[in-house]
Amino acid sequence: MKLSHLVISLSLAATLAGCKSSPTGRTQIAMYSEAEMNQLGKQSFAQMKKQQPINQDAKINRYVQCVADNVISVLPAKYANQQWEVVVFEEPSANAFALPGGKIGVHTGLLKVAKGQDQLATVLGHEVGHVIAEHSNERMTAAGIKQASLQVADAYSRSQGNRLHNETMMALGLGTEYLGMMPFSRMHESEADKIGLDLMAKAGFNPKESVELWRNMAANSAGAPLEFLSTHPSSDTRISDLRSWMPNAMVLHNQAKSQNKKPHCE
Template sequence: MKKLVLAVLATAVLVGCKTSPTGRTQIALYSDSQMSEMGTASFAQMKESQPINTNVKTNAYVNCIADKVIAVLPDEYANQQWEVVVFEDDSANAFALPGGYIGVHTGLLKIATNQDQLATVLGHEVGHVIAEHSNERVSQSSLISTGLQLGSVALEMGDVQYRNEIMQGLGLGAQYGVILPFSRSHESEADTIGLDLMAEAGFNPQESVTLWQNMSAAGSGSTPEFLSTHPAPSNRISSLESQMSKAIQEQSTARANGKNPQCTL
């Protein structure tokens, strides 16, 4: 049984291997249609359970920026229908889901104070989608769950002393050794993709640094990075600054090609 399960896991990993937009090897076991179904169901539930902002000017502003970012996505994403909803929520947050869905919390508009800063966030969130990070996380969760179940069975069959304590330790090891660092790698990758997207759309990439300075000043990222799913703001800023020269060149090219966003609130 143990060999059979290991063989199944190995086959699943081999079949699900893909390459992210930045060249990172990833495991994505679910189809695009399955992920879109999950995204559609999640977004519908959010719209039912959370208040939606109906201010015409606010929605026009957010949609203007989202449209500019979506226009520079790879064709398979740029050509699909996207739904953008502004939620009444004080948290400085936004998200994007497989299937073509973007949510923006009104609290974010107090931190992202201009079109370029909001484009930073939307580029980042859409970056998660085109890099299939949701697929990776669901796939990873499935594999870890199966591995822990296998370990529990093996310990029980071997009548190992303190097996409950060992399994608890394995669970913590998976959380802090795999899941959280993996999430930080997703966030860093989405930062890179988002920086490229906003620059290609004609937004000022230097404002991405200002955004994270605003986030830091507002208290975001106060959790120690070791226990966080997100890199510390200072680390994000350093990474963005290291990529800034290329992003500025991309923006210059975009502006020369007539991409000059003028989204105002």
């Protein structure tokens, strides 16, 4: 069997085994079970809590918990009904994350960049968006397919007595990284931006503040790599996308206000 046929067979098998749709309707391949992903998320979070200092300021923790609770309240039922744990870590980087299994981490550095509840809700909506779209599952699946494909290519190259074996494998590795995995990650980021924008709007937060958040992020990330060489879209791309999605987000925001969803987490 030719190398190309072997790789196609691997990809086809994975597709048949784990094909599903994301919240935006995008077809995705996610081969791990929900229980497996939740267990991994809980284990990772427990390890982080052992290794990183945790903020003990009651006022800061109440504020972050309030924003998180409002975003969680509008998640699909199976996620909204989960017992979520929210931890503020003493870490200067402007970052946050959410993990399968109901875990949210916020770095204190983010609170200096995300000005006010609406901008913090932008970030938390985005991070929770990764979870409900099963991006971790999809990335792990893609990484497994990539590794299996490279192993097949390695064996095939050696069997053919390829004198340029090392160079060939390096080229294949770089190709899958820059032409596959990185654009794949940027797609996840954009999808999480869209999901997060809708979530914050449904919760009653002002979606227009999402644009201001990314302006702040851009000012805080001077010297970021070119978008082609990054796993994340550029701030300009994100702002442009957010503006294109804003009319629908404002409809959701106005609906939330009519339902008296008016967060007060200041």
